[in-house]
Amino acid sequence: MKPSLLVVGGGIGGLSAALACSRAGAQVRLLDRVAQLSEVGAGIQLGPNVMRRLHRWGLAGRLAQVVALPERLRARNAITGKTLAELTLGEQTVQKYGAPYATVHRADLQQLLLAEVQQHTHTRITLNACASSFAQSAAGVTLHTLQGLSLQADALVGADGLWSRVRQCLLGDDAPHVTGHVAYRAIVQQSALPERLRSPFVTAWFGPRLHVVQYPVRCGEWLNVVAVVQGRLRGPENQTWDHQAVAGELRAALSDAGAHAALLDLVNAIHDWRLWALCDRAPMRGAHEQAQGRVALLGDAAHPMRPYLAQGAGMAIEDADELGQLLGSGLRDMPDLLHRYAQIRWQRNAKVQARSIRNGGIYHAQGLMRWGRDRALSLFGPRLMDMPWLYEC
Ligand SMILES: Cc1cc2nc3c(=O)[nH]c(=O)nc-3n(C[C@H](O)[C@H](O)[C@H](O)COP(=O)(O)OP(=O)(O)OC[C@H]3O[C@@H](n4cnc5c(N)ncnc54)[C@H](O)[C@@H]3O)c2cc1C
Numbered sequence: 012m013k014p015s016l017l018v019v020g021g022g023i024g025g026l027s028a029a030l031a032c033s034r035a036g037a038q039v040r041l042l043d044r045v046a047q048l049s050e051v052g053a054g055i056q057l058g059p060n061v062m063r064r065l066h067r068w069g070l071a072g073r074l075a076q077v078v079a080l081p082e083r084l085r086a087r088n089a090i091t092g093k094t095l096a097e098l099t100l101g102e103q104t105v106q107k108y109g110a111p112y113a114t115v116h117r118a119d120l121q122q123l124l125l126a127e128v129q130q131h132t133h134t135r136i137t138l139n140a141c142a143s144s145f146a147q148s149a150a151g152v153t154l155h156t157l158q159g160l161s162l163q164a165d166a167l168v169g170a171d172g173l174w175s176r177v178r179q180c181l182l183g184d185d186a187p188h189v190t191g192h193v194a195y196r197a198i199v200q201q202s203a204l205p206e207r208l209r210s211p212f213v214t215a216w217f218g219p220r221l222h223v224v225q226y227p228v229r230c231g232e233w234l235n236v237v238a239v240v241q242g243r244l245r246g247p248e249n250q251t252w253d254h255q256a257v258a259g260e261l262r263a264a265l266s267d268a269g270a271h272a273a274l275l276d277l278v279n280a281i282h283d284w285r286l287w288a289l290c291d292r293a294p295m296r297g298a299h300e301q302a303q304g305r306v307a308l309l310g311d312a313a314h315p316m317r318p319y320l321a322q323g324a325g326m327a328i329e330d331a332d333e334l335g336q337l338l339g340s341g342l343r344d345m346p347d348l349l350h351r352y353a354q355i356r357w358q359r360n361a362k363v364q365a366r367s368i369r370n371g372g373i374y375h376a377q378g379l380m381r382w383g384r385d386r387a388l389s390l391f392g393p394r395l396m397d398m399p400w401l402y403e404c
Pocket of ligand 1: 018020021022023024025042043044045054055056057070133140141142143170171172173174175176177194237266289310311312321322324325326327
Protein backbone atom coordinates (compact mmCIF):
# COMPACT_ATOMS: atom_id res chain seq x y z
CA MET A 12 0.00 0.00 0.00
CA LYS A 13 1.33 3.42 -0.94
CA PRO A 14 1.22 5.92 1.94
CA SER A 15 -1.27 8.70 1.21
CA LEU A 16 -0.54 12.38 1.80
CA LEU A 17 -2.59 15.54 1.60
CA VAL A 18 -0.57 18.66 0.83
CA VAL A 19 -2.28 22.01 1.43
CA GLY A 20 -0.74 24.77 -0.70
CA GLY A 21 0.63 24.85 -4.23
CA GLY A 22 3.40 27.41 -3.75
CA ILE A 23 7.05 26.48 -4.15
CA GLY A 24 6.93 24.62 -0.82
CA GLY A 25 3.78 22.60 -1.50
CA LEU A 26 4.77 21.67 -5.04
CA SER A 27 8.22 20.62 -3.82
CA ALA A 28 6.61 18.48 -1.12
CA ALA A 29 4.25 16.89 -3.64
CA LEU A 30 7.13 16.16 -5.98
CA ALA A 31 9.54 14.80 -3.36
CA CYS A 32 6.85 12.59 -1.81
CA SER A 33 5.54 11.25 -5.14
CA ARG A 34 9.09 10.45 -6.16
CA ALA A 35 9.34 8.46 -2.93
CA GLY A 36 6.26 6.43 -3.89
CA ALA A 37 3.52 8.20 -1.92
CA GLN A 38 0.04 8.86 -3.24
CA VAL A 39 -0.27 12.64 -3.03
CA ARG A 40 -3.24 14.96 -3.28
CA LEU A 41 -2.36 18.66 -3.38
CA LEU A 42 -4.99 21.31 -2.73
CA ASP A 43 -4.88 25.04 -3.21
CA ARG A 44 -7.55 27.64 -2.59
CA VAL A 45 -6.83 29.48 -5.85
CA ALA A 46 -8.39 28.70 -9.24
CA GLN A 47 -5.02 28.74 -10.98
CA LEU A 48 -1.54 28.29 -9.57
CA SER A 49 0.57 31.34 -10.29
CA GLU A 50 3.48 33.17 -8.71
CA VAL A 51 4.28 36.86 -8.37
CA GLY A 52 6.52 38.43 -11.00
CA ALA A 53 9.72 38.44 -9.02
CA GLY A 54 12.93 36.50 -8.68
CA ILE A 55 14.48 34.32 -6.01
CA GLN A 56 18.02 33.27 -5.36
CA LEU A 57 18.73 29.57 -4.95
CA GLY A 58 21.91 28.71 -3.10
CA PRO A 59 23.88 25.53 -3.89
CA ASN A 60 22.25 23.82 -0.88
CA VAL A 61 18.94 24.12 -2.76
CA MET A 62 20.18 23.55 -6.30
CA ARG A 63 21.88 20.32 -5.25
CA ARG A 64 18.53 18.94 -4.07
CA LEU A 65 16.67 20.11 -7.18
CA HIS A 66 19.33 18.44 -9.31
CA ARG A 67 18.89 15.23 -7.34
CA TRP A 68 15.19 15.34 -8.23
CA GLY A 69 16.22 15.19 -11.89
CA LEU A 70 15.50 18.86 -12.65
CA ALA A 71 18.96 19.96 -13.80
CA GLY A 72 18.04 20.01 -17.49
CA ARG A 73 14.82 21.98 -17.05
CA LEU A 74 16.41 24.39 -14.61
CA ALA A 75 19.24 25.10 -17.03
CA GLN A 76 16.66 26.46 -19.47
CA VAL A 77 15.40 29.16 -17.08
CA VAL A 78 17.93 30.05 -14.39
CA ALA A 79 20.74 32.57 -14.53
CA LEU A 80 24.10 31.56 -13.07
CA PRO A 81 25.72 34.77 -11.79
CA GLU A 82 29.50 34.73 -11.78
CA ARG A 83 29.81 37.07 -8.84
CA LEU A 84 28.13 38.30 -5.67
CA ARG A 85 29.03 41.92 -5.06
CA ALA A 86 28.46 44.09 -1.96
CA ARG A 87 28.32 47.87 -2.39
CA ASN A 88 27.73 50.77 -0.06
CA ALA A 89 24.44 52.35 -1.14
CA ILE A 90 25.58 55.87 -0.20
CA THR A 91 29.19 56.03 -1.42
CA GLY A 92 28.68 53.51 -4.23
CA LYS A 93 31.96 51.86 -3.21
CA THR A 94 32.33 48.14 -3.92
CA LEU A 95 33.04 46.65 -0.50
CA ALA A 96 33.61 43.02 -1.41
CA GLU A 97 33.07 40.36 -4.03
CA LEU A 98 32.57 36.63 -3.85
CA THR A 99 33.27 34.55 -6.94
CA LEU A 100 30.39 32.18 -7.71
CA GLY A 101 30.08 30.22 -10.99
CA GLU A 102 32.39 27.21 -11.35
CA GLN A 103 34.03 27.90 -7.99
CA THR A 104 30.69 27.31 -6.22
CA VAL A 105 30.10 24.12 -8.20
CA GLN A 106 33.56 22.85 -7.27
CA LYS A 107 33.09 23.66 -3.62
CA TYR A 108 29.44 22.75 -3.03
CA GLY A 109 28.53 20.38 -5.85
CA ALA A 110 25.93 22.69 -7.42
CA PRO A 111 25.77 26.26 -8.71
CA TYR A 112 24.41 29.43 -7.14
CA ALA A 113 21.41 30.28 -9.31
CA THR A 114 18.78 32.98 -9.65
CA VAL A 115 15.35 32.31 -11.12
CA HIS A 116 11.98 33.90 -11.83
CA ARG A 117 9.53 32.53 -9.25
CA ALA A 118 6.93 31.71 -11.91
CA ASP A 119 9.50 29.71 -13.91
CA LEU A 120 10.38 27.65 -10.86
CA GLN A 121 6.75 27.11 -9.94
CA GLN A 122 5.79 26.05 -13.48
CA LEU A 123 8.73 23.70 -13.67
CA LEU A 124 7.78 22.03 -10.37
CA LEU A 125 4.12 21.88 -11.40
CA ALA A 126 4.94 20.22 -14.74
CA GLU A 127 7.04 17.66 -12.92
CA VAL A 128 4.34 16.95 -10.30
CA GLN A 129 1.76 16.45 -13.07
CA GLN A 130 3.87 13.68 -14.57
CA HIS A 131 3.28 11.48 -11.54
CA THR A 132 0.09 9.52 -12.19
CA HIS A 133 -0.61 8.86 -8.50
CA THR A 134 -0.56 12.60 -7.76
CA ARG A 135 -3.69 14.70 -8.00
CA ILE A 136 -4.13 18.48 -7.83
CA THR A 137 -7.40 20.02 -6.65
CA LEU A 138 -7.85 23.77 -7.03
CA ASN A 139 -10.56 26.01 -5.56
CA ALA A 140 -10.20 24.01 -2.36
CA CYS A 141 -9.61 26.07 0.76
CA ALA A 142 -8.58 24.03 3.79
CA SER A 143 -10.58 25.00 6.85
CA SER A 144 -9.99 22.34 9.53
CA PHE A 145 -8.71 18.84 10.15
CA ALA A 146 -9.06 16.06 12.67
CA GLN A 147 -6.50 13.36 13.33
CA SER A 148 -6.89 9.94 14.92
CA ALA A 149 -4.87 6.76 15.29
CA ALA A 150 -6.16 5.66 11.88
CA GLY A 151 -5.47 8.77 9.82
CA VAL A 152 -6.24 12.43 9.25
CA THR A 153 -9.35 14.02 7.76
CA LEU A 154 -9.16 17.44 6.12
CA HIS A 155 -12.21 19.63 5.56
CA THR A 156 -12.43 22.43 3.03
CA LEU A 157 -14.71 25.46 2.89
CA GLN A 158 -16.19 24.00 -0.30
CA GLY A 159 -17.47 20.95 1.60
CA LEU A 160 -14.80 18.39 0.70
CA SER A 161 -13.74 15.89 3.36
CA LEU A 162 -10.55 14.07 2.46
CA GLN A 163 -8.73 11.32 4.32
CA ALA A 164 -5.09 10.34 4.24
CA ASP A 165 -2.28 8.91 6.32
CA ALA A 166 -0.72 12.36 6.81
CA LEU A 167 -1.33 16.04 6.15
CA VAL A 168 1.32 18.58 5.13
CA GLY A 169 0.47 22.23 5.69
CA ALA A 170 2.39 24.22 3.07
CA ASP A 171 -0.13 27.03 3.05
CA GLY A 172 2.24 29.91 3.59
CA LEU A 173 2.60 32.80 6.01
CA TRP A 174 -1.08 32.92 7.05
CA SER A 175 -1.37 29.12 7.27
CA ARG A 176 -4.72 27.76 8.33
CA VAL A 177 -3.19 24.35 9.01
CA ARG A 178 -0.71 25.99 11.40
CA GLN A 179 -3.49 27.87 13.12
CA CYS A 180 -5.42 24.63 13.71
CA LEU A 181 -2.29 22.74 14.79
CA LEU A 182 -0.55 25.30 17.02
CA GLY A 183 -3.19 27.95 17.64
CA ASP A 184 -0.48 30.59 18.01
CA ASP A 185 -0.55 34.32 17.31
CA ALA A 186 -0.62 35.92 13.87
CA PRO A 187 2.74 36.57 12.14
CA HIS A 188 4.70 39.62 13.24
CA VAL A 189 4.59 42.72 11.02
CA THR A 190 8.26 43.72 10.82
CA GLY A 191 7.85 47.35 9.71
CA HIS A 192 10.10 46.59 6.72
CA VAL A 193 8.57 46.88 3.26
CA ALA A 194 9.87 45.35 0.05
CA TYR A 195 9.56 47.01 -3.35
CA ARG A 196 10.10 44.59 -6.21
CA ALA A 197 10.46 45.04 -9.92
CA ILE A 198 11.44 42.90 -12.84
CA VAL A 199 12.56 44.41 -16.12
CA GLN A 200 14.03 43.22 -19.38
CA GLN A 201 17.75 44.01 -19.42
CA SER A 202 17.48 45.11 -23.05
CA ALA A 203 14.99 47.80 -21.95
CA LEU A 204 17.62 49.32 -19.66
CA PRO A 205 20.50 51.56 -20.72
CA GLU A 206 23.66 49.46 -21.11
CA ARG A 207 25.28 50.90 -17.97
CA LEU A 208 22.48 49.48 -15.81
CA ARG A 209 22.47 45.93 -17.14
CA SER A 210 24.17 43.35 -14.96
CA PRO A 211 24.99 39.63 -14.90
CA PHE A 212 25.91 39.69 -11.18
CA VAL A 213 24.11 39.61 -7.85
CA THR A 214 24.68 43.04 -6.33
CA ALA A 215 23.60 44.00 -2.82
CA TRP A 216 23.62 47.70 -1.92
CA PHE A 217 23.73 48.35 1.83
CA GLY A 218 22.35 51.64 3.14
CA PRO A 219 21.11 53.05 6.44
CA ARG A 220 17.78 51.34 7.25
CA LEU A 221 17.49 50.06 3.69
CA HIS A 222 19.14 47.83 1.13
CA VAL A 223 18.67 46.95 -2.53
CA VAL A 224 19.48 43.67 -4.26
CA GLN A 225 19.62 43.18 -8.02
CA TYR A 226 20.26 40.01 -10.00
CA PRO A 227 19.54 38.51 -13.41
CA VAL A 228 16.81 35.90 -14.05
CA ARG A 229 15.47 34.10 -17.14
CA CYS A 230 18.89 33.09 -18.44
CA GLY A 231 20.15 36.60 -17.72
CA GLU A 232 17.66 38.36 -20.00
CA TRP A 233 15.70 39.99 -17.17
CA LEU A 234 16.87 41.91 -14.14
CA ASN A 235 15.14 41.44 -10.78
CA VAL A 236 15.43 44.31 -8.30
CA VAL A 237 14.21 44.31 -4.71
CA ALA A 238 14.55 47.25 -2.34
CA VAL A 239 13.76 46.78 1.33
CA VAL A 240 13.08 49.90 3.36
CA GLN A 241 12.75 49.88 7.12
CA GLY A 242 10.26 52.00 9.01
CA ARG A 243 7.84 52.72 6.17
CA LEU A 244 4.85 50.99 7.68
CA ARG A 245 2.14 49.93 5.31
CA GLY A 246 -1.45 49.95 6.39
CA PRO A 247 -3.83 47.09 7.00
CA GLU A 248 -3.19 45.19 3.76
CA ASN A 249 -0.29 43.23 5.21
CA GLN A 250 -1.85 39.96 4.18
CA THR A 251 -1.70 40.77 0.49
CA TRP A 252 1.30 39.32 -1.29
CA ASP A 253 1.90 42.18 -3.66
CA HIS A 254 0.58 45.69 -4.20
CA GLN A 255 0.93 48.24 -6.94
CA ALA A 256 3.57 50.38 -5.35
CA VAL A 257 4.15 54.05 -5.72
CA ALA A 258 7.54 54.30 -7.40
CA GLY A 259 7.85 57.85 -6.07
CA GLU A 260 7.70 56.53 -2.53
CA LEU A 261 10.73 54.33 -3.08
CA ARG A 262 12.63 57.08 -4.84
CA ALA A 263 11.88 59.43 -1.94
CA ALA A 264 13.15 56.87 0.58
CA LEU A 265 16.40 56.46 -1.36
CA SER A 266 16.87 60.21 -1.90
CA ASP A 267 16.20 60.92 1.79
CA ALA A 268 18.89 58.41 2.70
CA GLY A 269 21.35 60.08 0.29
CA ALA A 270 21.63 57.08 -2.04
CA HIS A 271 24.47 57.05 -4.58
CA ALA A 272 23.72 58.33 -8.11
CA ALA A 273 24.32 54.89 -9.66
CA LEU A 274 21.67 53.32 -7.44
CA LEU A 275 19.20 56.16 -8.02
CA ASP A 276 19.89 55.82 -11.73
CA LEU A 277 18.83 52.15 -11.62
CA VAL A 278 15.71 52.76 -9.55
CA ASN A 279 14.67 55.74 -11.66
CA ALA A 280 14.94 53.64 -14.82
CA ILE A 281 12.28 51.21 -13.53
CA HIS A 282 8.65 52.32 -13.41
CA ASP A 283 6.58 49.33 -12.43
CA TRP A 284 7.24 48.54 -8.75
CA ARG A 285 5.20 46.25 -6.57
CA LEU A 286 5.28 46.33 -2.85
CA TRP A 287 4.39 44.33 0.21
CA ALA A 288 4.89 44.47 3.92
CA LEU A 289 7.31 41.90 5.31
CA CYS A 290 6.13 39.67 8.13
CA ASP A 291 7.90 36.93 10.02
CA ARG A 292 7.78 34.81 13.13
CA ALA A 293 10.31 34.30 15.91
CA PRO A 294 12.73 31.44 15.14
CA MET A 295 11.24 28.01 15.78
CA ARG A 296 11.45 26.89 19.40
CA GLY A 297 11.07 23.14 19.02
CA ALA A 298 10.17 20.19 16.85
CA HIS A 299 6.51 20.54 17.90
CA GLU A 300 6.31 23.64 15.66
CA GLN A 301 7.26 21.55 12.62
CA ALA A 302 5.03 18.48 13.13
CA GLN A 303 2.63 16.85 15.57
CA GLY A 304 1.10 13.42 15.10
CA ARG A 305 0.04 13.04 11.48
CA VAL A 306 0.30 16.72 10.61
CA ALA A 307 3.46 18.48 9.44
CA LEU A 308 4.17 22.09 8.52
CA LEU A 309 6.51 23.02 5.68
CA GLY A 310 7.92 26.26 4.23
CA ASP A 311 6.53 29.60 5.34
CA ALA A 312 3.73 27.89 7.25
CA ALA A 313 6.38 26.55 9.62
CA HIS A 314 9.13 29.18 9.52
CA PRO A 315 8.35 32.45 7.74
CA MET A 316 11.47 34.59 7.68
CA ARG A 317 12.83 37.93 6.59
CA PRO A 318 14.41 37.69 3.15
CA TYR A 319 17.90 38.75 4.30
CA LEU A 320 19.53 35.38 3.74
CA ALA A 321 17.52 34.65 0.57
CA GLN A 322 16.60 31.20 1.88
CA GLY A 323 12.84 31.14 2.63
CA ALA A 324 11.95 29.09 -0.44
CA GLY A 325 15.25 27.27 -0.04
CA MET A 326 14.25 26.01 3.41
CA ALA A 327 10.83 24.98 2.03
CA ILE A 328 12.60 22.90 -0.64
CA GLU A 329 14.94 21.41 1.97
CA ASP A 330 11.92 20.51 4.15
CA ALA A 331 10.30 18.79 1.16
CA ASP A 332 13.47 16.91 0.30
CA GLU A 333 13.90 15.56 3.84
CA LEU A 334 10.26 14.47 3.93
CA GLY A 335 10.71 12.67 0.62
CA GLN A 336 13.89 10.99 1.83
CA LEU A 337 12.16 9.70 4.97
CA LEU A 338 9.29 8.30 2.90
CA GLY A 339 11.79 6.77 0.51
CA SER A 340 13.56 5.05 3.40
CA GLY A 341 10.55 2.77 3.83
CA LEU A 342 9.22 4.20 7.13
CA ARG A 343 5.44 3.76 7.18
CA ASP A 344 4.44 4.78 10.69
CA MET A 345 3.41 8.35 9.87
CA PRO A 346 3.56 9.91 13.35
CA ASP A 347 7.04 8.42 13.75
CA LEU A 348 8.11 9.57 10.28
CA LEU A 349 6.85 13.12 10.85
CA HIS A 350 8.48 13.22 14.28
CA ARG A 351 11.80 12.38 12.63
CA TYR A 352 11.15 14.99 9.94
CA ALA A 353 10.57 17.62 12.62
CA GLN A 354 13.69 16.59 14.53
CA ILE A 355 15.81 16.86 11.38
CA ARG A 356 14.43 20.20 10.25
CA TRP A 357 13.51 22.52 13.09
CA GLN A 358 16.95 23.57 14.32
CA ARG A 359 18.26 24.32 10.86
CA ASN A 360 15.14 26.33 10.06
CA ALA A 361 15.44 28.20 13.36
CA LYS A 362 19.09 29.03 12.64
CA VAL A 363 18.27 30.34 9.17
CA GLN A 364 15.42 32.44 10.60
CA ALA A 365 17.73 33.89 13.27
CA ARG A 366 20.53 34.62 10.79
CA SER A 367 18.04 36.33 8.50
CA ILE A 368 17.06 38.71 11.29
CA ARG A 369 20.71 39.34 12.15
CA ASN A 370 21.61 40.00 8.52
CA GLY A 371 18.88 42.64 8.35
CA GLY A 372 20.64 44.54 11.15
CA ILE A 373 23.95 44.32 9.30
CA TYR A 374 22.55 45.27 5.89
CA HIS A 375 20.70 48.27 7.34
CA ALA A 376 23.42 49.37 9.78
CA GLN A 377 23.97 53.02 10.66
CA GLY A 378 26.74 54.99 12.38
CA LEU A 379 29.62 53.04 13.90
CA MET A 380 28.12 49.69 13.08
CA ARG A 381 27.94 50.67 9.44
CA TRP A 382 31.61 51.68 9.52
CA GLY A 383 32.50 48.34 11.12
CA ARG A 384 30.49 46.41 8.53
CA ASP A 385 32.17 48.14 5.61
CA ARG A 386 35.61 47.70 7.12
CA ALA A 387 35.03 44.00 7.82
CA LEU A 388 33.72 43.45 4.29
CA SER A 389 36.72 45.25 2.79
CA LEU A 390 39.16 43.11 4.82
CA PHE A 391 37.45 39.70 4.87
CA GLY A 392 34.74 40.03 2.18
CA PRO A 393 34.83 36.61 0.49
CA ARG A 394 35.11 34.82 3.83
CA LEU A 395 32.13 36.69 5.25
CA MET A 396 29.98 36.30 2.15
CA ASP A 397 30.58 32.59 1.72
CA MET A 398 28.49 30.43 4.07
CA PRO A 399 29.65 26.80 4.19
CA TRP A 400 27.36 26.07 7.19
CA LEU A 401 24.43 26.93 4.92
CA TYR A 402 25.55 25.74 1.52
CA GLU A 403 27.18 22.42 2.46
CA CYS A 404 24.08 21.01 4.13
C1 LIG B 1 11.03 40.23 -0.79
C2 LIG B 1 11.23 38.75 -0.69
C3 LIG B 1 12.34 38.16 -1.28
C4 LIG B 1 12.57 36.79 -1.15
N1 LIG B 1 13.68 36.25 -1.72
C5 LIG B 1 13.93 34.93 -1.58
C6 LIG B 1 15.09 34.35 -2.15
O1 LIG B 1 15.88 35.02 -2.83
N2 LIG B 1 15.32 33.02 -1.96
C7 LIG B 1 14.46 32.23 -1.24
O2 LIG B 1 14.70 31.02 -1.09
N3 LIG B 1 13.33 32.76 -0.68
C8 LIG B 1 13.05 34.08 -0.83
N4 LIG B 1 11.93 34.62 -0.28
C9 LIG B 1 11.04 33.76 0.53
C10 LIG B 1 10.12 32.90 -0.32
O3 LIG B 1 9.46 33.70 -1.24
C11 LIG B 1 9.11 32.17 0.54
O4 LIG B 1 9.75 31.61 1.67
C12 LIG B 1 8.45 31.03 -0.23
O5 LIG B 1 7.86 31.52 -1.40
C13 LIG B 1 7.39 30.34 0.63
O6 LIG B 1 6.76 29.34 -0.15
P1 LIG B 1 5.55 28.50 0.46
O7 LIG B 1 5.19 27.51 -0.58
O8 LIG B 1 5.93 28.00 1.82
O9 LIG B 1 4.39 29.55 0.69
P2 LIG B 1 3.54 30.39 -0.38
O10 LIG B 1 4.35 30.74 -1.56
O11 LIG B 1 2.92 31.50 0.39
O12 LIG B 1 2.41 29.37 -0.87
C14 LIG B 1 1.30 29.07 -0.06
C15 LIG B 1 0.21 28.47 -0.95
O13 LIG B 1 -0.84 28.01 -0.10
C16 LIG B 1 -2.09 28.38 -0.62
N5 LIG B 1 -3.03 28.47 0.51
C17 LIG B 1 -3.02 29.36 1.53
N6 LIG B 1 -4.00 29.09 2.41
C18 LIG B 1 -4.66 28.01 1.93
C19 LIG B 1 -5.77 27.25 2.40
N7 LIG B 1 -6.40 27.54 3.55
N8 LIG B 1 -6.20 26.19 1.65
C20 LIG B 1 -5.58 25.88 0.48
N9 LIG B 1 -4.52 26.57 -0.01
C21 LIG B 1 -4.05 27.60 0.72
C22 LIG B 1 -1.82 29.72 -1.30
O14 LIG B 1 -2.79 29.98 -2.30
C23 LIG B 1 -0.42 29.49 -1.90
O15 LIG B 1 -0.49 28.94 -3.19
C24 LIG B 1 11.66 35.99 -0.42
C25 LIG B 1 10.52 36.55 0.15
C26 LIG B 1 10.31 37.93 0.02
C27 LIG B 1 9.09 38.52 0.64
